[in-house]
Amino acid sequence: MVTIGASHIEDRPMLTSRITIALLFGAVFSHAVASAGELTLFSRDGFDGREMTLRSATPNLVESGFNDRASSMIVRSGRWELCEDVGFEGRCAVYGQGEYPTLERFNDRISSAREIVPERAHGGARPHGGKRGMIALFSARALDGDARRLRRDADDFSEIDFNDSAASAQVIEGSWQLCSDAGFRGTCRIFAPGRYEDLGRGLRGRVSSARLVDEDGGGRREGDVELFSSSGFSGQRLVLREDTRDLTDFGFNDRADALIVHRGQWEFCQHADFGGRCMTYGPGRYERLGPMGNMISSLRRLR
Template sequence: MEKIVFYEDRDFQGKSYDCKGDSADLQSFIHRCNSVKVEAGWWVLYECNNYMGYQYVIGPGEYNDYRRWMGFNDCVRSCRIIKNAKAPYKLRLFDRPNFDGQSLELTEDMKSIQEKWLRREVQSCKVLEGSWIFFEHPNFCGRQYLLEKGEYRHHSEWGALKPTVGSIKIIIEL
């Protein structure tokens, strides 16, 4: 069963909250989040209530400081469980909105999208199998965007302000 524990202070100190499912508003349980233990499952943490703002995708493990999950600050206001993190994995990228233009199919992580894609922009995509994370920069750095099975006609549909994608990672359930 999925479970994540949020702590207000670094190194798993201070007030804590055990969460076992999606939560649109964590603020009534904790006021800030400086460390997290993921006991089971993959989760996406959001900077704002109602699954809005910056996204941080984390899997099983201990994160003693918000920078360990590439957080920009100690704001975690909502979270949800990531489903569909099992094989097979297949993703199709398009260089134009609405699945137009050149496309590229992926079945594995890409540390730098420019290895196989001449541009750093992805305008639309189809997640055919599995769940994926788009990172703003190469080497799995920068803003993160969770993409679960489905169609994304425009980069704004996965929450991005710009179509810049530097690297892509599969979410693999252990």
């Protein structure tokens, strides 16, 4: 018969507690690792050559011997921002989960990389009454040239030394309204998340202000008319306040299949310069345009 001392009996609850804490910590740690982003860079096209896997922000790839060497990549989880210069500066772009056998304009030009984590994951405050967003603006088409990244409203681009400079954009998070004049005036257009390699003649080289808007533009809308590329107010959206002689300038010619008139009486025409068949729409929501669907090239206010 084996006798167990009292001291050993007293140690058992403490031991059990320590084991439980260790298991819980291990589970939490494993979950954190599993949910972290992961990116693998390859030195050649087609996922070939030397490779390097990143799981945390890397502000300087020089230290790892992989600066300006990446030619393809696999984003296994998370959304990653890749930049040409160290410290996440210079031209940047965001890539979601997927395989990228070639990096095109970023080939052999990446110097820093970091995962884009939504602000709510950190429990931090979010701007604009709960809305959060990020947009990257570029001075040349195809997301090239000098760049500026915004996380909050900018009512005058002169203050960020980028007035009348933006030619393309990448909306990383949230919906953004870009306007040709300071103070969110002039020609305005709303951009949902996505890559816009050309802002069109209506905004290219003319953007002077930008701000986050609600998904439906509510509460912050400056436009009198909204055009949608798909029926039911879906697809790409164009917001206008002024007569427009040719929607080609906005990359929206013959694309509108739904519209909202917020104020005034507006004439919509099949051809540029208000030519061809025209129809008048007053305030209201028109989820389908029938015979005018995908045929509008110009519009103007009648009263």
